[in-house]
Amino acid sequence: MVTQALSLSRSGLSDFIAQRVTAYILAAYSIYFIGFFVSGEVSHASLTAFFWAPSMQIFSTMAILSIAAHAWVGMWTIGTDYLRAAHVGSMATSIRFFYQMICLLALFVYLLWSLRLVWQF
Amino acid sequence: MDRGSARIESLADLYREPNWDKTMQTDRPVNLNLLKMSWPLAAITSITHRVTGVVLFIGVAFGLYALNLGLSSPTGFDEAASLVQQPFPKFVLFGLLLALVFHLVAGVKHLLLDFHFGDSLAAARTGAWAVIVATLVITGALGVVLW
Numbered sequence: 376m377v378t379q380a381l382s383l384s385r386s387g388l389s390d391f392i393a394q395r396v397t398a399y400i401l402a403a404y405s406i407y408f409i410g411f412f413v414s415g416e417v418s419h420a421s422l423t424a425f426f427w428a429p430s431m432q433i434f435s436t437m438a439i440l441s442i443a444a445h446a447w448v449g450m451w452t453i454g455t456d457y458l459r460a461a462h463v464g465s466m467a468t469s470i471r472f473f474y475q476m477i478c479l480l481a482l483f484v485y486l487l488w489s490l491r492l493v494w495q496f
Numbered sequence: 497m498d499r500g501s502a503r504i505e506s507l508a509d510l511y512r513e514p515n516w517d518k519t520m521q522t523d524r525p526v527n528l529n530l531l532k533m534s535w536p537l538a539a540i541t542s543i544t545h546r547v548t549g550v551v552l553f554i555g556v557a558f559g560l561y562a563l564n565l566g567l568s569s570p571t572g573f574d575e576a577a578s579l580v581q582q583p584f585p586k587f588v589l590f591g592l593l594l595a596l597v598f599h600l601v602a603g604v605k606h607l608l609l610d611f612h613f614g615d616s617l618a619a620a621r622t623g624a625w626a627v628i629v630a631t632l633v634i635t636g637a638l639g640v641v642l643w
Contacts, residue, residue: 413641419573449549
């Protein structure tokens, strides 16, 4: 049987919803963020004023948490589709586990690095 | 795997077979051999959505690096600004922007499909074209504005 041990919530439906909800947040954030760079000349002063405004700190934190969940579901989906015995041989489960641990480590580093950047600790 | 029982071919078989969940094949063949698939445009945009997702997963590191540098100090900001004017960093940044726009546009199409907008076969073909055209137009426009 396929086990669900490494999915986000051990429920396909919950993962699906998490992927959608985080997608809405990330779409809004991406457009807002790019919009800032497109809307006019950017300086160090304007960038810090934009990025460290309290409302933007909250928005960025939402986006960071969304990236973590969204990327986890996405990378899990890709791993379970292509890192299978039919593609990578009998070690597939070990390979996929290792792949997911690499993803987890990267997301953990991203999470702390970006939260530090946003909240200046 | 031989389960020593009749195959379930129809709903009627299911009702006759009390242990249907135990006889159902759980090792069904799954064809995910990418080299043997046919590749209509919608399939190409679908896998590009995945590929751009992986690209963005890695690209977050580059984005955070640039943002970190740009926020650090006025000198750091100037460093970041001149960095993205150099050919290779500019290429990387433009590639990430292209990946982001594609992933965003294809993602919006996905969210529309959730509400059954454009989920017929004909609309899927149009949708695949729309994703490609919108990506190129938006990325081109952003490229012009940013450089």
